[in-house]
Amino acid sequence: MKPAAFDYVRAESVEEALAVLREEGSDARILAGGMSFMAMLNMRLARPKVLVDIMRVAPLARMEEEKGALKIGAGVRQARLLAADGLEHAAPLIAKALPFTGHAQTRSRGTVCGSIAHADPSAELPLCLVTLKGHVHLRSAKSGRTVAADDFFTGMMATAKADDEMIEAVSFPTPKGEGTAFREIARRHGDFAIVACAALVSATGIRLGVGGVADMPVARDFPLLDGSALDDALNALAWELDARDDVHATARYRRELVRRIGRSTIEEARRCRA
Numbered sequence: 001m002k003p004a005a006f007d008y009v010r011a012e013s014v015e016e017a018l019a020v021l022r023e024e025g026s027d028a029r030i031l032a033g034g035m036s037f038m039a040m041l042n043m044r045l046a047r048p049k050v051l052v053d054i055m056r057v058a059p060l061a062r063m064e065e066e067k068g069a070l071k072i073g074a075g076v077r078q079a080r081l082l083a084a085d086g087l088e089h090a091a092p093l094i095a096k097a098l099p100f101t102g103h104a105q106t107r108s109r110g111t112v113c114g115s116i117a118h119a120d121p122s123a124e125l126p127l128c129l130v131t132l133k134g135h136v137h138l139r140s141a142k143s144g145r146t147v148a149a150d151d152f153f154t155g156m157m158a159t160a161k162a163d164d165e166m167i168e169a170v171s172f173p174t175p176k177g178e179g180t181a182f183r184e185i186a187r188r189h190g191d192f193a194i195v196a197c198a199a200l201v202s203a204t205g206i207r208l209g210v211g212g213v214a215d216m217p218v219a220r221d222f223p224l225l226d227g228s229a230l231d232d233a234l235n236a237l238a239w240e241l242d243a244r245d246d247v248h249a250t251a252r253y254r255r256e257l258v259r260r261i262g263r264s265t266i267e268e269a270r271r272c273r274a
Helices: 014-027 038-044 078-081 092-100 112-118 126-130 227-240 253-272
Strands: 007-010 028-031 049-053 062-064 069-073 135-139 142-146 153-155 166-175 181-187 195-201 204-212 218-222
Touching: 007 014, 007 218, 014 028, 028 153, 069 112, 078 092, 078 112, 078 253, 092 126, 092 181, 092 195, 112 126, 112 166, 126 166, 126 181, 126 195, 126 204, 126 218, 181 253, 195 227, 204 227, 204 253, 227 253
Parallel strands: 007 049, 028 049
Antiparallel strands: 062 069, 069 166, 135 142, 135 166, 181 195, 195 204, 204 218
């Protein structure tokens, strides 16, 4: 299929992009990498009147460490982040998750913030953002605001971003001595996850994020459990996520993956911290 007709604006500045969003509201959409959004356009699941291309806006291509976090601008492609010097030290969980994010071809075009904006519950980067307690920096023509990841994702491919706002950047907190691990099960490497797990283990507790089961990525904090106590906690979490059958997997299979992949991811994070 072909997309419905739309106007195209190549923004030369953040202010120009925001001005279009202010004028057009829900009829305008931001275009960055377009790896997910172009498919939605072609299937006519999205029918904006105006596309605002931001990939020529130089300030949005910045990556920097700021206030204990790695701040990634809206124009930063996933491949560039993956190739960044020192990523394993600055953001080890992201370094482990990015190779599972699509394929080399899609990472060369897709942006970090684009994945966050798309908010697919099976995507790796939204899961990492929630697990790390990251933040999304939103800006409109009137003002800017910062939203915690737990509050940004509101449902299946739904977010707290207003129609006149764009994601200017996202912030992934840098590690403070935690062990990290990421694992997922997909039909093929690079496909969206059937179940994905991200774990942080510190001296005082465990934080486990799960994607691909609920309508959005979910993370839970546990004390330093082990043995049957950890199995019980993972079983409770698996049921809490309210898995459903679909064409990719049954709810029962997803619950079992949460138990098994959840435990192995936590164990790996423990070993990384040791």
